[in-house]
Amino acid sequence: MADVIRPTDDDARELARGLMTGARFAALGVLLEGGQPLVTRVAFGLDPGGHPVSLISDLAQHTQALRQHPACSLMVGEPGSKGDALTHPRLSLLAEAAFVPRENPDHETLAAAYLAHQPKAKLYLQFADFSFVRFTVTAAHLNGGFGKAFRLAAADLLPGD
Numbered sequence: 001m002a003d004v005i006r007p008t009d010d011d012a013r014e015l016a017r018g019l020m021t022g023a024r025f026a027a028l029g030v031l032l033e034g035g036q037p038l039v040t041r042v043a044f045g046l047d048p049g050g051h052p053v054s055l056i057s058d059l060a061q062h063t064q065a066l067r068q069h070p071a072c073s074l075m076v077g078e079p080g081s082k083g084d085a086l087t088h089p090r091l092s093l094l095a096e097a098a099f100v101p102r103e104n105p106d107h108e109t110l111a112a113a114y115l116a117h118q119p120k121a122k123l124y125l126q127f128a129d130f131s132f133v134r135f136t137v138t139a140a141h142l143n144g145g146f147g148k149a150f151r152l153a154a155a156d157l158l159p160g161d
Contacts (some may be wrong), residue, residue, distance in 0.1 A: 005149050012150040016142045016157055019091045020046060023076035024118065026054070030065035030072050038062060044076060045117040047110055050159045052093065052135040053100075055114060055121050059129055066097040066133060074135060089144045093157075095135035102131065110134075
């Protein structure tokens with residue numbers, strides 16, 4: 001069987017960046033204690049450098065899982081309202097999670113960028129149990145629709161590359 005993965009090109013990079021920029025939510029995959037997988041929906045945004053971020057509660061099961069095992073995955077790209085959901089583009093990000101403490105000098109800049117994309121999150125920023133998590137992407141898989149599969153490097157997803 002021939003390799004179904006296409007060579008990464010500028011169109012694939014642009015589509016992947018567009019999926020990230022337009023995403024308000026993502027499916028987050030984590031490993032629970034004992035190795036069981038868990039997928040949940042989280043709010044999604046980008047920091048000023050174009051790296052994925054979310055604002056999550058310490059009370060959430062996925063937060064505890066990320067603190068134990070920072071390796072995770074995120075998927076962005078929602079199916080359209082018509083047609084086969086599998087023909088719509090989606091981007092899977094392989095990443096390492098790192099929490100950003102409130103006392104971190106980047107916190108205010110990160111909060112401003114996040115709130116520009118997720119204005120209703122302002123309420124959650126007031127709660128002590130909520131904190132930002134930044135995802136360092138290590139690789140990505142883009143499914144641009146039927147027969148349009150690509151592997152992307154982390155640098156392919158950053159603006160200006």
